[in-house]
Amino acid sequence: MTGNQTPQATPKVSLKQYCRQEAETASLAQRLASSIREGMKNSPQSHFNIALEGDLGTGKTTFARHLIQGLGYEGKVKSPTYTLCEPYELHSNQDSFTAHHFDLYRMRDPLEWQEAGFAEYFDVPGFCLIEWPEKAEGTLPTFDIQITLAAGAEENERAIELNASSEQGKKVLERIQKTQAAPN
Numbered sequence: 330m331t332g333n334q335t336p337q338a339t340p341k342v343s344l345k346q347y348c349r350q351e352a353e354t355a356s357l358a359q360r361l362a363s364s365i366r367e368g369m370k371n372s373p374q375s376h377f378n379i380a381l382e383g384d385l386g387t388g389k390t391t392f393a394r395h396l397i398q399g400l401g402y403e404g405k406v407k408s409p410t411y412t413l414c415e416p417y418e419l420h421s422n423q424d425s426f427t428a429h430h431f432d433l434y435r436m437r438d439p440l441e442w443q444e445a446g447f448a449e450y451f452d453v454p455g456f457c458l459i460e461w462p463e464k465a466e467g468t469l470p471t472f473d474i475q476i477t478l479a480a481g482a483e484e485n486e487r488a489i490e491l492n493a494s495s496e497q498g499k500k501v502l503e504r505i506q507k508t509q510a511a512p513n
């Protein structure tokens with residue numbers, strides 16, 4: 330008898346960083362943008378879901394703004410607080426895709442995002458960034474990366490943790506870890 334076999338644990342990929350000011354948060358968001366871009370070169374039809382969690386004022390919209398701009402969007406990225414969702418068309422030499430930035434804080438019902446017709450945004454090439462995913466109470470498609478922001482010890486410090494929750498998400502985070510480990 331071999332006894333109970335414990336299932337092989339797949340290694341979790343996560344990355345935590347203390348950003349002492351907004352510029353450091355911007356730099357982390359830009360590194361994430363570069364890694365997503367790299368992944369999209371190989372599979373341009375792919376779709377990513379990124380959750381942004383954390384209390385009010387921790388920097389979810391700020392992170393999303395730097396990420397969308399890091400992907401090449403040159404206009405203003407405003408908070409989708411009142412519209413629930415803002416779309417951004419992104420282009421590169423080879424491809425074009427859409428980033429949909431959600432803020433579900435004001436939803437009155439967990440399924441309001443579906444009633445508003447947003448479900449199709451989860452199928453198009455590109456990605457969805459979702460602030461306050463917990464307001465949808467588990468009705469959203471699965472996430473590739475979950476980002477958690479928390480206030481730090483100093484006024485402008487934020488602890489930012491990125492966790493991969495899919496194979497696709499893992500590849501994105503692993504590329505960031507490699508570039509961090511590389512010598513200057």
Ligand SMILES: Nc1ncnc2c1ncn2[C@@H]1O[C@H](COP(=O)(O)OP(=O)(O)O)[C@@H](O)[C@H]1O
Binds near residue numbers: 352391460485
């Ligand atoms: N290290 C930091 N990272 C992100 N935002 C920061 C940082 N330090 C200060 N801030 C400020 O905190 C605020 C975060 O607001 P916002 O992004 O709207 O938060 P949320 O979307 O989580 O409610 C912005 O005014 C931003 O300039």
Ligand SMILES: [Mg+2]
Binds near residue numbers: 389390391408432460
């Ligand atoms: Mg916000």
